[in-house]
Amino acid sequence: MIPTTSRLHVCLSMGLLLLPLPVWSQITPGQAEQLRTGINDRIEALTILGGDYLLGGGHFHSTGDGPSDVDIDTSKFGGSGEFGTLKQLGDLDIAWRPRLQGNMGTVDFKNHFDTPLLNGDLSETKAFGIQFGGGARFWFTDDFSLAPTIMGMYGHTTNDYTARSAFMVVNLAKATQVGLVDWRADTWTVRPALNIQYVYAWDRTLITLSSDPAYMHTKSFSSSNPNINIGGDSEAWDNKVDIDIPLGHMLLSHELRTGGYFERTELYGDVKEGLNTGHLNEIHGRLVLDYLNQLWLTQWIGLGGSYYWGSNFTGWSVGVDFMLVF
Numbered sequence: 001m002i003p004t005t006s007r008l009h010v011c012l013s014m015g016l017l018l019l020p021l022p023v024w025s026q027i028t029p030g031q032a033e034q035l036r037t038g039i040n041d042r043i044e045a046l047t048i049l050g051g052d053y054l055l056g057g058g059h060f061h062s063t064g065d066g067p068s069d070v071d072i073d074t075s076k077f078g079g080s081g082e083f084g085t086l087k088q089l090g091d092l093d094i095a096w097r098p099r100l101q102g103n104m105g106t107v108d109f110k111n112h113f114d115t116p117l118l119n120g121d122l123s124e125t126k127a128f129g130i131q132f133g134g135g136a137r138f139w140f141t142d143d144f145s146l147a148p149t150i151m152g153m154y155g156h157t158t159n160d161y162t163a164r165s166a167f168m169v170v171n172l173a174k175a176t177q178v179g180l181v182d183w184r185a186d187t188w189t190v191r192p193a194l195n196i197q198y199v200y201a202w203d204r205t206l207i208t209l210s211s212d213p214a215y216m217h218t219k220s221f222s223s224s225n226p227n228i229n230i231g232g233d234s235e236a237w238d239n240k241v242d243i244d245i246p247l248g249h250m251l252l253s254h255e256l257r258t259g260g261y262f263e264r265t266e267l268y269g270d271v272k273e274g275l276n277t278g279h280l281n282e283i284h285g286r287l288v289l290d291y292l293n294q295l296w297l298t299q300w301i302g303l304g305g306s307y308y309w310g311s312n313f314t315g316w317s318v319g320v321d322f323m324l325v326f
Helices: 029-051 166-177 270-275
Strands: 007-017 059-062 068-082 095-113 122-139 144-162 184-202 205-223 231-251 254-269 279-290 298-310 313-325
Touching: 029 068, 029 095, 029 122, 029 144, 029 184, 029 205, 029 231, 029 270, 095 144, 122 184, 144 166, 231 270, 254 270, 254 298, 279 313
Parallel strands: 007 059
Antiparallel strands: 007 068, 007 313, 059 313, 068 095, 095 122, 122 144, 144 184, 184 205, 205 231, 231 254, 254 279, 279 298, 298 313
């Protein structure tokens, strides 16, 4: 049947990501322009990684061949859900309810170079992103629904370069002047998306199938260097199978629930280039306590963990897993 309560699923996670990156051998005008394109892709990718809730935080390890050792430490908090009473859409047999969603997060990207040219150098890029928006969910049957949404996102990204190699000690001032290192940039992103969802109930177990295509257009509105001018487009297509299983056992006067999901996110455009991967797989498990009708606005609270793998890396994450009910 059509649900009579709203659910906001919130995830809090912290993590690390290792990815291979290209480096330059000389700072010529042509190479500088090519590097600026890569920097722009990286700014957009890191803003999305921190500010968008489709890509979670985690501890990742690179499995690709790269000239440097790269760590990304990510912390995120966000969620989404419907609220209010169900309404009928005109004379149609379709129910709908408003939807809100948002996310914020930080990313600390550390590139430890170990090439002969840049051996010992450290490039650290930090990004903060926050997004908010909404739309509505429309139930066409008791089990099948669609939720078109649009969100706006603000991102702030900075870079600090520590030169230890002889090459960059000599060229650091020039690299800074042309906008390759030691810069900051502020961006805005618009993100239309569509959530497609089907819920199947088997006794008390719920199986949710969902698909989330999203488009992101990003532009910079302020930067410390005129050569930093971000403008690009990215797409993410997320597909997920989630299972929620009540266990029928009590702990601290609350029923234990378990479950989890398998999720695959396809990446396209600048976010694919900036993160150096075309897809990300995640398998997630959780163990929670059911607080429905026992704690205000709360359905469950517990712990969750994920294992990730993609075309260039593997990894894991842990975090607090809880769901709110309106």
